Amino acid sequence: MRIENAVFLLVLILAVGFFSYNVQRLIGYLSIALPDDRGGHPLVRLKNVITVAFLQKKILRDPVAGPMHALIFWGFVVLTAGTLELLLNGSFPAFSYAFLPAPLYGFYSVSQDLFGALVLGAIAFAFYRRLVLHPARLEGDNLEHSDALLILGAIAGLMVTMFAVNALELARDPDSIIRAKPLSLALSMPLHALPAGLLTGAHALFWWTHALLVLAFLNYLPYSKHLHIVSSIPNVYLSNSQGPGPKGVIRFLDLEAENVEQFGAADVDQMTWKDLLDGYTCTECGRCTAVCPAHLTGKVLSPRKIIIDTRRRLMEKAPLLVGDRSELAHHTLVHGEGDEGARTVTEILEHRLLDNYITEEELWQCTTCRACIQECPVGIEHLDHIVDMRRNLVLMESRFPPEVLPTFESLERNGSPWAFRPDDRAKWADGLDIPTMAELVERGESPEILFWVGCMGSFDDRSKKISVAFARILQAAGVPFAILGQEESCNGDPARRMGNEYLYQTLAKQNIETLTRYDVKTIVTFCPHCFHQIGNEYPQLGGNYEVIHHSTYIERLLEAGRVPFDTDDGKVLTMAYHDSCYLGRYNDVYDAPRETLRRALPIVTMVEPERTRDRGMCCGAGGGRMFMEETQGKRINVERAEQLLATGADMLAVACPFCMTMISDGVKAKDSEVPVFDISEVVASRLRL
Amino acid sequence: MKIAVCIKRVPDMETRFKIAASGTAVDEAGLKYDMSDFDGYAVETALQLNEKQGPGETVVVSLGPDVVQEQLRKALSMGADRAVQLKSDRVPADGLSIARALAAELKDGGYDLIFFGRQAVDSANATVGPMVAEMLGLPCATAVSTLDIANGRGTARRDLEGAAEIVEFALPAVVTIDEGMPRARYPSLKGIMAAKKKPLEVRPAQLGAESLTLEKMELPPERAAGRIVGEGPGAVPELVRLLHTEAKVL
């Protein structure tokens, strides 16, 4: 071992040591957080890592930045092998991969060269994109470009120095074992003429530059948003955004737990460690914010800012909580709007994430549509942050938009978000010969399915027509069914999404009690909120039922030929279907409604809006937004109606009563006469009488 | 300040009421109960006054059977400090006897202010507040829509029919709270938890003799089903006639 090897080994040990110190420091900060069980289902989680991380499935949803990032990522994976060889070789000159069988080593050599070039090309494009194209999603939220540019520059530097090292080596020794590297070989050609001493000196210089750049890059990560290189794979593994289990299920809050005095989160130490890991993982790519319906319509909410703020606040407060007073803890290169004022220890401890970083206004603008989570390539779950902070607002501080009060009060008193009388719940069914569960039980019968009508279907005059249409289909198909009538009450979704877990659990427990009393097994509903809530979230409270959305149920009936259709095919029309978030992104039901429409109207041409299926845009009603004012920016329902009308469709179809209200209103606002129908109304209109 | 707020448990007014078999009460089956709306405003007003004006005590008082403790707890969960139940097996129809019982409780309480809702939304009498004021020899501002308290004096706005007056009074005083004052806050879960530990005293209500009795309760005649009067401007005269002769709103 020569002296420079010893020196390098020392540098290497120091660099790796400092890096691991910082990683431990960051992991230590997670200890201030609440527990969260993210174990179990290793195969599903591994599958997520393979598809989302290694195959870059989500990254590639962006046709421009997607391939660019995928190349850099795959390049990094491949080049890391070379980097390891280089670092080991620098410390132990005898080390190289030359012991590998020749074909394998040759393949390795070629791959290094090839990916080096691809990465360089991708980096060049990345520079061009940032400096010339200025994509909208990389702006806003007080983002700075310096961090990103530094990283891009560093990667470019790594590639250039790598090629320089290889080319110089080949110039010095054309028979070197690395001669299989075609690009390096080509680069070495003009260098042969240079004096050997110069070649050796230049080689050493570039080698050291490259090696030190690698180590500097490594140690820069913990202070940069590019920490995602380290945290994204664990975060994807630990994320529930792609399963295991149903998507979008809100964390259970044990309200009866002894000695719990904080409900929801007002600061980082009241969040779970996964929420904080989300913060470490965010690369500020803005895919979330770019699809956020609130952001798109000019509101202040930006899901990216929520995550960046979580990280900023964590980096500010966690060192104090874990007793880390080192200077190193105070240097970060994270960005975003937030609390610039608090700097003394007292000030920092007096401030908090809510209010000082994230405003109430931002939190209430969320429609819980899951578009942000769907797009995030690193498994961040923005909604956990938002709902937890809403919970703190409602459960701890009783703070919410004033217009929400009647909704909470009506839910409490009447079991519906509107102050309608519970005894009027089944009025829509008057004269339709639809039995209630109570009546059936009295007769000693039990139905095949329970038709869960929902509050919209019970009280909203437009939605009552959907209730009637669906009931007529069931009757025509000869399905024995019943409704709960007065005994049904709101499933609790609006309360839960608005952070009122207490009210939610009261409603849910009451419904579970009713369903258990009637020994209900199968529930069909046309409200995607009821569908998701009862099917996916009631199990937290011990309610387990098979819940089917009417789109799926009608499709099955159609497939089985149980629905008697009129022979008249109707008019030739074009129709666009609007995806409900709670049906689509929450439950992956995209095809059933479309297939139902196709079967019911075989001569109709289906057209798709630009944003459709898992990219569909929210109507604006979710997350309790139905019951809140929308005062800032453009109205979401109008924006969505414009997108749907732009397809030129003669008719719009929905599969959710809330979407029905929002889209109909949006269409009206555009002075359009295009009718909006629920899929069941389309089917019912074809029934043979 | 030490503020007492008298609250009443009332059924939800959205209900379609039925008359109980006795014929002198509404059928209680299926009714949901809450604090009377204006009483909620009164609790809120008291809490805000004490929050803004420094240390104070907000005491809620309700008369009736043990079920009224539910509403007292709600007031405690909003932030009231303690509660008193004046226990009686029923709430009499005679406001005077209620006023007597409340006055006896409040007389030596040392309250700076005694709040009531303008009226209970069920019985809709608006009599108990001013009666208590009279019994205690206090000034009483009824149905106020604004209220300022400063330096031991109160200023309030009362809306009259087609007019309004600004009244001023010395404390201690009785004030009945109307629309326009802040709506009751929604109790937080934290408040609900804290309320479980707050004191709730139960004392017998000293009602005394009654000279008003409830003879009968009945439902008003059913509202006729709606109808389309006609189409276009030509239907206007008929509409105006109906509004005048049938609905009597013109």
Added chain:
Amino acid sequence: MANFFALAESRSGALRRVAFETVSAARALADASGGGEVHALLSGAPGVASLATELGKYGADVVIVVEHAGLAKTNVEAVAATAAERIKAGGYRAAIFSASAEGRDLAPRVAAKLGVSMAADVTTLELVGDALVVKHPAYAGKVIATLKLTGSPAVVTLRPGARAPVESAKDARVESAQPAVDPAASKLVVKEMIVGGSAKLDIGDAPVIVSGGRGLKSAENFKLVEDLAAAFGNAAVGATRAVTDDGWRPHSDQIGQTGRQVSPDLYVACGISGAIQHIAGMRNSRTIVAINRDKDAPIFKVADYGIVGDAIEILPVLTAAVKEARSKG
């Protein structure tokens, strides 16, 4: 045969309609009892005595006039003390106040001073044996309670408008009296009286609301809604969420789940289809009129009277008709 007491309210130097209502109701009871007398108490600033004869027209036999500079503005404590003193001295069978803001303030104090029970906001009064039996709408008007007052005197407040005043000419004797207590000693004083409709009627208080929806097509067309409201005289203007969202009207005008919840005597919905969000805020109105182009619009489900047609065409005609109806009285 028994005598009855009525409180006659005046404001700004004129008797209020409710004064005739209480006197007239007392007259009917006195007649029913076999011909007793009606004594009305009229108090106010010096000069108020001139109003006494008018009370005779509605059946007052005696008008007790209390003139005092300290009664120029409402003085509840002094008037209550005076009324209580007179009622006690007069041995009346019943004392009738209006369930107006002033009457609701006075009557409970008087009843408490006399130590008798009272019935509030009654719509009918009837003598049954020794008792006075009254009807009182309760539970937001959804239940009518029949109450029996057995104390003497019986104190009641009469719902304004429930019983039209009936003329029954008497030559009222005027009896001057002094306040029972010094009006200047009142602990509560009226600092300022705001009279007249200068202040915009709030949608929460207005007995009539004229409300517009997107069917009006533009912010400018809200002029038609305002015109109709002005024609009613006691109406406020409301709007749907779609309209306030579009900025045609301020957010404070919004009626519905996320706006104000109202229950006026008359609600006129113009160009409103009746989305659940809106219905939730207005369906407790006593009478609902809907004007909408779409005959299937949900608003017609809650309306008492509907006209199918374009609100923009119908509103001017309705405004003219309402003006005419009101000018006829």
